[in-house]
Amino acid sequence: xxxxxxxxxxxxxxxxxxxxxxxxxxxxxxxxxxxxxxxxxxxxxxxxxxxxxxxxxxxxxxxxxxxxxxxxxxxxxxxxxxxxxxxxxxxxxxxxxxxxxxxxxxxxxxxxxxxxxxxxxxxxxxxxxxxxxxxxxxxxxxxxxxxxxxxxxxxxxxxxxxxxxxxxxxxxxxxxxxxxxxxxxxxxxxxxxxxxxxxxxxxxxxxxxxxxxxxxxxxxxxxxxxxxxxxxxxxxxxxxxxxxxxxxxxxxxxxxxxxxxxxxxxxxxxxxxxxxxxxxxxxxxxxxxx
Amino acid sequence: xxxxxxxxxxxxxxxxxxxxxxxxxxxxxxxxxxxxxxxxxxxxxxxxxxxxxxxxxxxxxxxxxxxxxxxxxxxxxxxxxxxxxxxxxxxxxxxxxxxxxxxxxxxxxxxxxxxxxxxxxxxxxxxxxxxxxxxxxxxxxxxxxxxxxxxxxxxxxxxxxxxxxxxxxxxxxxxxxxxxxxxxxxxxxxxxxxxxxxxxxxxxxxxxxxxxxxxxxxxxxxxxxxxxxxxxxxxxxxxxxxxxxxxxxxxxxxxxxxxxxxxxxxxxxxxxxxxxxxxx
Numbered sequence: 001x002x003x004x005x006x007x008x009x010x011x012x013x014x015x016x017x018x019x020x021x022x023x024x025x026x027x028x029x030x031x032x033x034x035x036x037x038x039x040x041x042x043x044x045x046x047x048x049x050x051x052x053x054x055x056x057x058x059x060x061x062x063x064x065x066x067x068x069x070x071x072x073x074x075x076x077x078x079x080x081x082x083x084x085x086x087x088x089x090x091x092x093x094x095x096x097x098x099x100x101x102x103x104x105x106x107x108x109x110x111x112x113x114x115x116x117x118x119x120x121x122x123x124x125x126x127x128x129x130x131x132x133x134x135x136x137x138x139x140x141x142x143x144x145x146x147x148x149x150x151x152x153x154x155x156x157x158x159x160x161x162x163x164x165x166x167x168x169x170x171x172x173x174x175x176x177x178x179x180x181x182x183x184x185x186x187x188x189x190x191x192x193x194x195x196x197x198x199x200x201x202x203x204x205x206x207x208x209x210x211x212x213x214x215x216x217x218x219x220x221x222x223x224x225x226x227x228x229x230x231x232x233x234x235x236x237x238x239x240x241x242x243x244x245x246x247x248x249x250x251x252x253x254x255x256x257x258x259x260x261x262x263x264x265x266x267x268x269x270x271x272x273x274x275x276x277x278x279x280x281x282x283x284x285x286x287x288x289x290x
Numbered sequence: 291x292x293x294x295x296x297x298x299x300x301x302x303x304x305x306x307x308x309x310x311x312x313x314x315x316x317x318x319x320x321x322x323x324x325x326x327x328x329x330x331x332x333x334x335x336x337x338x339x340x341x342x343x344x345x346x347x348x349x350x351x352x353x354x355x356x357x358x359x360x361x362x363x364x365x366x367x368x369x370x371x372x373x374x375x376x377x378x379x380x381x382x383x384x385x386x387x388x389x390x391x392x393x394x395x396x397x398x399x400x401x402x403x404x405x406x407x408x409x410x411x412x413x414x415x416x417x418x419x420x421x422x423x424x425x426x427x428x429x430x431x432x433x434x435x436x437x438x439x440x441x442x443x444x445x446x447x448x449x450x451x452x453x454x455x456x457x458x459x460x461x462x463x464x465x466x467x468x469x470x471x472x473x474x475x476x477x478x479x480x481x482x483x484x485x486x487x488x489x490x491x492x493x494x495x496x497x498x499x500x501x502x503x504x505x506x507x508x509x510x511x512x513x514x515x516x517x518x519x520x521x522x523x524x525x526x527x528x529x530x531x532x533x534x535x536x537x538x539x540x541x542x543x544x545x546x547x548x549x550x551x552x553x554x555x556x557x558x559x560x561x562x563x564x565x566x567x568x569x570x
Contacts, residue, residue, distance in 0.1 A: 007473045008392050015385035015404060015444065022441035023407045027419030033418075087313060090306050101310050103556055105317045110552045110559070112502035114520035115545045118537075119320045121527070122327075125339075128534065130323060133339035148463035164316050168563065188358035195299065224413045231524050245505075247414035253509075254416050261417050268414035276409060 027269070034263040052263040062264070064239045067248040068155070069223065073275060075163060076218040077157060084169025085211060089199050091170070092177035102174060106167035118159045118229030124148045124232075151237045158241045161228050168201035169214040176210040178204060212283030219275045224269060244268050321545060328538035333519045335534045350539035357536055358522065358529050359514065367519040368431050371500040374439035378447055378496045379489055381440070383416060386451035387477055391463070408445035416509050423510055427459060439500040447492040450562055454488025455481065489560025494555045501548060519544050 037046040056062050060218035064254070087105065091098040108116065123130045124147035132144040147157040180203065188198045218221035226245040229235060235250070241248075244264055325366060327335055328350045329343040354360055370376050388509060412419075420429065428434035462484065466476045482489070507521040523544055530537040 005392075005394065008388055008394055011384040011388045011477075012400070014449070016400070016440040018381070018437070018444055019404055019407060021422055022438060023410060024417060025422055026415040027410065029418035029421060030415060075356070082518075085308070090310060095303075095306070095310075097310075101314060102560075103313050106556070106559075107321065107549060107552070108317050108496055109323070110502075111545045111548045112504065112520040112523075114504045114523045115541055117321070118523050118541045119324050120438035122534075122538070123320060128335050128339045130339045137340070158333070167317070171560055173564055175560070196302070203488070220409075220411060221547065223411045224505075226413050227508075227520075230504075230508070245411075245416075248416060249509075258417050265414035268411050272409060272411045272414075273310070 010193045011151050014246070030262045030265040030269065033259050034266045036259045038093050038257075038262075043261075046258075048242055052260050055244055055260065056263055056267070060245060061239050061242070065244050066267075067162045068241065069271070071242040072159065072225065073219050075159060076222045076281070077215045080166050081162050081211065081218050082280045083164065084166030084214065085173050085204075085207070086179055087166070088173035088207075089203065091174050092180075092203070093195070102171060105165075108165035109167035113227040114231060117160060117228045119149070120228075120268055121232050124157055145231075148233050150239055151240050154233055154237060159230055161232060162225070162264050168217065172214055173210055176207055180206055208283060208285035212279060214281065215279050216276055219279060220272065223272055223275065244271075292307060296328070308486065312422070319361060319427050319456045321549075324538050324541050324545070328535060328542045330535060330538075332533060336536075351543070352533035353502065353533060353536035353545065354530075354540040358526065358540065360522065360540055362514070363517055363519045364433060364521040364543070366516060367501055370435045370516075371497050373436045374433075374500040375441070375493050375497045377436065378440040378443050379451075379493050382447035382492070383451050383489060384477070384484065384486065385456055387455050387481060391449075391460075392454035402449060406447060407441075408449075412442060413505055420509050421510060429510060430512045434510050435516060435518070438506050438510065439496075439503060441513050442503070442506070443492075443496040443499055450495075451485065453487050454485045458484045488562075491556070491558050494551065494558050495562055496569050498548060498551060498559070502553075527549065 033045070035047060036231050037048045037051070045081055052162065086231075087101070091101060114123060122128075126132060126144070126146040126149075129147070130145060135141060145153060147153045183201060184206075187197060188202045193201070224245060225243060226249060229243060229246055230249070233241045235246045238249075244267065248261050248264040249267070251257050255261075312505075326343060329346050329348075331347070331349075334341060335346060338389075343549075348490075359406050388398065423434040423438065426434070426437075428437065428458050460483065462480055464474055466480045471480070502520060503518070504520045506523075507518045508524075509519065523541065526537055528539055530540070
């Protein structure tokens with residue numbers, strides 16, 4: 001087959017240009033400007049070495065945001081993924097209505113986070129929100145509060161806006177489970193395993209790689225989370241619900257300190273690499289043989 | 291199966307259905323609550339958050355359209371999402387085809403480089419991406435958003451489309467070349483129609499992602515001219531001060547298109563999600 005080689009660069013050009021423009025150049029800017037004093041009010045850019053990093057490691061807001069980000073990543077990789085896997089394990093034997101459950105459970109994942117945020121802002125509203133209304137009806141009026149603005153409940157309340165909606169995990173793990181050869185399950189049944197034993201000792205190990213993939217997706221999702229927090233609490237009260245992207249956004253937009261904002265950006269990029277390496281090692285996602 | 295296990299299994303299966311029902315309720319409740327509330331009057335909303343509306347009135351919807359230029363934001367979202375989808379799918383199909391079929395020096399390295407885009411947490415790059423778009427004099431324009439959304443969905447489309455092209459038998463193209471068709475003509479007239487499934491799958495995902503995107507819209511737009519629907523939602527609390535009916539109506543207007551697109555193309559969405567990751 002003779003292909004005119006001249007067309008290859010033409011066909012690749014748009015993708016490569018977009019990659020350079022939106023990924024590579026910004027990545028280089030993030031790393032270099034983190035070494036500069038670079039502010040809206042400053043006089044241009046001055047090289048200051050690692051001063052931004054020194055400030056970072058002394059900044060209590062950074063520690064709070066870092067801690068919140070790590071906790072949310074862990075919650076998402078464990079509780080959220082486990083929920084998705086459990087539902088997938090219930091659906092793969094195709095009980096009546098399994099497709100309906102799969103479809104409906106995806107809906108919170110396909111509508112915009114902005115809308116989800118607005119919905120939860122109203123569910124947790126102190127005066128007319130669902131939660132307080134229900135508490136009043138069942139006579140637990142003393143428990144009602146301003147869920148998103150009370151420093152004791154803000155963190156768990158924000159977490160509730162995403163942790164239960166594991167539609168993507170369910171869909172992916174379910175697809176993998178449905179592709180398991182029927183004879184494997186048959187063999188397990190003939191050996192006298194109950195369906196619970198089959199799920200845990202036969203099916204689950206076969207899903208390990210896919211579960212690893214969904215954990216990476218969950219971790220990346222939480223590492224980038226901004227919209228739901230921005231709309232529901234804005235990171236408050238204080239900094240109790242601020243994560244690294246929101247801290248970066250605040251430093252960038254309110255403080256107009258671009259060098260420092262990009263230093264936080266560098267930390268997020270590095271965390272992405274670290275988290276992925278850990279999960280890949282733990283779950284052996286790239287392991288081909290089992 | 292032995293006899294003693296039977297009752298326990300049936301209890302388990304009842305529990306299983308209860309659990310699945312609970313999941314369906316958890317997934318549907320927030321959306322149904324908002325849609326229901328959009329038909330209540332302000333007084334009804336304030337007196338109880340969980341009562342049913344007394345009558346179905348569309349006042350909230352007309353109020354919402356009067357108070358805020360929702361139709362304009364809706365239009366912006368349609369324009370940005372459609373352009374991002376078409377441009378992304380066309381460009382990524384071209385690149386994916388070359389990666390799937392052609393041999394050239396540095397191919398594997400280039401593909402590796404482009405796949406790196408998948409692992410970069412994009413919120414880390416908020417400021418530099420704004421910088422780039424600003425340098426191109428495209429900040430606060432729909433064109434700027436289209437470029438960024440086209441790029442954000444690049445790794446996913448590339449993955450889906452490359453595996454689509456790899457699965458098409460080579461004989462088809464060879465026949466075309468024997469008949470004297472050019473490279474470009476073969477791509478557009480033979481390969482693109484064959485890759486319809488993959489193209490549709492990535493198009494649906496790119497559209498949904500672009501329609502829902504919030505963070506970069508927040509950074510890249512300042513005025514109303516390019517503001518998209520999800521972003522406009524964050525201004526509603528202030529704009530709709532105490533008109534909760536209109537607020538709920540506005541949220542409903544923002545949510546319905548995603549649900550309709552998903553309802554129509556759900557098989558496509560599910561198959562593309564799984565195709566992208568299972569073959570990986």
